[in-house]
Amino acid sequence: MRPVQNALGMSSLSGVGIGLRATHYQTILNSLPQVPWFEALTDNYMGRGGLPLHHLERVAEHYPITLHGVGLSLGSTDPLNTTYLKKLKQLCERFQPVLVSDHLCWSSVSNVHGHDLFPLPYTERAAKHIGDRIQAVQDFLGHRILVENVSSYLQYKESMQTEAEFLVDVIERADCNLLCDINNIFVSASNHNFDAQEYLELMPVDRVQEMHLAGYEDQGTHLLDTHGAKVHAPVWSLYERALQRFGQVPTLIEWDTNIPEFSVLMAERDKAAAYHADVKHHVASGF
Amino acid sequence: MLMLNTMLLQVFEGMKEKSDSLQQLYNEFMNGVYGQSIYPETFIQGSARLSPQQQFAAYRGSVVGNLSNVLADIFPSVNRCLGKNFFEAMGLRYIDEHPSTSPSLDNYGQAFPTFCDNFTPLKEYPYIGDLARIDWAWHQAFHALDEQVLSLTAIQGLEPEQYLALSLQPSESLHIIDSSYPIFRIWQLTSGSQGHSEHSVTSLNFEEGAECALVWRIGYDVGVASISKIERRFLRLVENRETLGTIFAILLSEYSQTQVMTCFAGLCEKQCFVA
Numbered sequence: 001m002r003p004v005q006n007a008l009g010m011s012s013l014s015g016v017g018i019g020l021r022a023t024h025y026q027t028i029l030n031s032l033p034q035v036p037w038f039e040a041l042t043d044n045y046m047g048r049g050g051l052p053l054h055h056l057e058r059v060a061e062h063y064p065i066t067l068h069g070v071g072l073s074l075g076s077t078d079p080l081n082t083t084y085l086k087k088l089k090q091l092c093e094r095f096q097p098v099l100v101s102d103h104l105c106w107s108s109v110s111n112v113h114g115h116d117l118f119p120l121p122y123t124e125r126a127a128k129h130i131g132d133r134i135q136a137v138q139d140f141l142g143h144r145i146l147v148e149n150v151s152s153y154l155q156y157k158e159s160m161q162t163e164a165e166f167l168v169d170v171i172e173r174a175d176c177n178l179l180c181d182i183n184n185i186f187v188s189a190s191n192h193n194f195d196a197q198e199y200l201e202l203m204p205v206d207r208v209q210e211m212h213l214a215g216y217e218d219q220g221t222h223l224l225d226t227h228g229a230k231v232h233a234p235v236w237s238l239y240e241r242a243l244q245r246f247g248q249v250p251t252l253i254e255w256d257t258n259i260p261e262f263s264v265l266m267a268e269r270d271k272a273a274a275y276h277a278d279v280k281h282h283v284a285s286g287f
Numbered sequence: 288m289l290m291l292n293t294m295l296l297q298v299f300e301g302m303k304e305k306s307d308s309l310q311q312l313y314n315e316f317m318n319g320v321y322g323q324s325i326y327p328e329t330f331i332q333g334s335a336r337l338s339p340q341q342q343f344a345a346y347r348g349s350v351v352g353n354l355s356n357v358l359a360d361i362f363p364s365v366n367r368c369l370g371k372n373f374f375e376a377m378g379l380r381y382i383d384e385h386p387s388t389s390p391s392l393d394n395y396g397q398a399f400p401t402f403c404d405n406f407t408p409l410k411e412y413p414y415i416g417d418l419a420r421i422d423w424a425w426h427q428a429f430h431a432l433d434e435q436v437l438s439l440t441a442i443q444g445l446e447p448e449q450y451l452a453l454s455l456q457p458s459e460s461l462h463i464i465d466s467s468y469p470i471f472r473i474w475q476l477t478s479g480s481q482g483h484s485e486h487s488v489t490s491l492n493f494e495e496g497a498e499c500a501l502v503w504r505i506g507y508d509v510g511v512a513s514i515s516k517i518e519r520r521f522l523r524l525v526e527n528r529e530t531l532g533t534i535f536a537i538l539l540s541e542y543s544q545t546q547v548m549t550c551f552a553g554l555c556e557k558q559c560f561v562a
């Protein structure tokens with residue numbers, strides 16, 4: 001077992017959780033399903049008040065919470081947005097998330113925001129740049145954050161490292177943890193023709209604090225990470241391999257577009273939980 | 288706080304030099320994302336299956352698709368009123384002309400009502416801007432601060448002197464939308480709140496004239512209502528931080544005591560004021 005201790009020292013996390021989405025608040029609060037934890041999207045709770053925060057409060061009364069954001073724009077060249085950081089810190093104080101994460105990307109420049117996960121060029125200079133900024137964020141929050149690998153659709157001409165090499169470089173420089181999105185590895189591997197298993201082998205085991213599972217869409221020319229489908233078969237295989245390498249790291253079922261009924265997510269969760277539990281067996285039997 | 292600023296400043300100074308080329312790349316990328324013509328082949332490799340232009344298009348498509356959905360979510364009445372296709376086409380124009388300037392998507396769309404006012408294809412539909420103002424106010428009210436409502440009984444418990452010297456605090460969620468059109472009825476027809484979709488806005492009699500709409504929070508719900516001239520006057524005076532004494536004096540020169548007191552009690556009951 002690898003239960004993850006709270007960044008703020010309050011509770012721990014284990015098993016397979018589900019991404020909290022507004023359409024499921026009522027179902028979750030009425031039926032209190034057997035889910036070990038929920039991941040809330042930080043950026044949905046940046047308002048001053050209202051129903052979303054109220055619902056999150058109710059959910060947090062029953063379940064451990066993690067906060068997963070898209071707004072830090074860690075790779076940007078703009079100054080860190082202090083308003084956003086302060087708000088994030090307030091949310092951390094209020095909801096005591098076990099883990100806080102954002103992405104290995106940039107999403108804004110010169111005060112213009114794209115609200116998307118744009119990749120960085122994979123160079124040492126860029127790794128140092130984003131590493132420094134992740135450190136500044138961690139210093140401000142007072143604890144480590146997790147940085148998630150993103151799906152990508154392009155390669156920059158100036159890239160000198162592979163995505164995996166770049167990610168490892170950043171994690172070491174920033175002294176942060178890794179949110180390993182298995183689907184994103186598969187999507188990028190397929191789009192850029194690299195070996196997903198080799199990628200996994202490079203990841204520093206003790207830094208992996210969470211994994212993500214989601215579905216993509218095959219566009220013919222490339223895979224598009226829609227987070228809008230069930231987990232695909234090759235991603236399940238890769239997940240199995242990741243569990244063998246990383247152990248029973250807390251895992252999340254993510255679904256962001258065409259969000260189905262909660263029961264569909266629950267079925268995906270149960271499937272992942274079976275893989276997750278199985279590893280214990282392998283580990284126990286000395287696999 | 289000072290320490291944080293110094294610390295961040297040091298980090299930024301150190302990052303400045305090496306980030307110059309990054310910043311150039313990012314600016315070029317972001318310009319392209321928001322529809323300016325750029326040359327993706329100058330910084331994107333491309334693959335056997337996709338050209339640099341096609342690889343970049345995946346990002347532009349994703350950003351525009353996302354912001355387009357955000358506009359449809361925030362402006363549901365305008366979306367329903369104009370129809371999905373028109374709204375989407377108009378949204379695309381808006382997105383390229385108004386790149387997002389906040390890390391929070393909740394802040395996106397603020398300029399959309401004015402954009403509707405000035406959008407030439409909407410010349411025959413001059414009320415759309417005000418309809419967008421109601422949608423925007425609804426969205427603002429939904430995320431506004433949770434507040435403690437001021438009850439009429441609490442006010443009535445005050446001594447007359449305290450009572451007249453009181454400056455009421457309007458709810459942070461309160462928005463008044465003045466319109467030259469019967470905007471509340473238009474909103475009713477387009478918001479789906481009435482459920483009679485067979486009635487189109489064109490069935491309204493615009494001769495009936497101006498309407499003023501109020502948008503505000505009631506608990507965690509958002510209320511939208513048409514308010515009378517006296518209610519509007521009352522709320523505007525409250526917004527100007529006039530005391531109850533002054534508000535009564537001004538309104539009593541135009542309305543009867545019963546009208547003024549009924550208006551005041553009604554606004555309290557609506558939960559327009561906070562403690």
Ligand SMILES: [Fe+2]
Nearest residue numbers: 148181212254
């Ligand atoms: Fe993810």
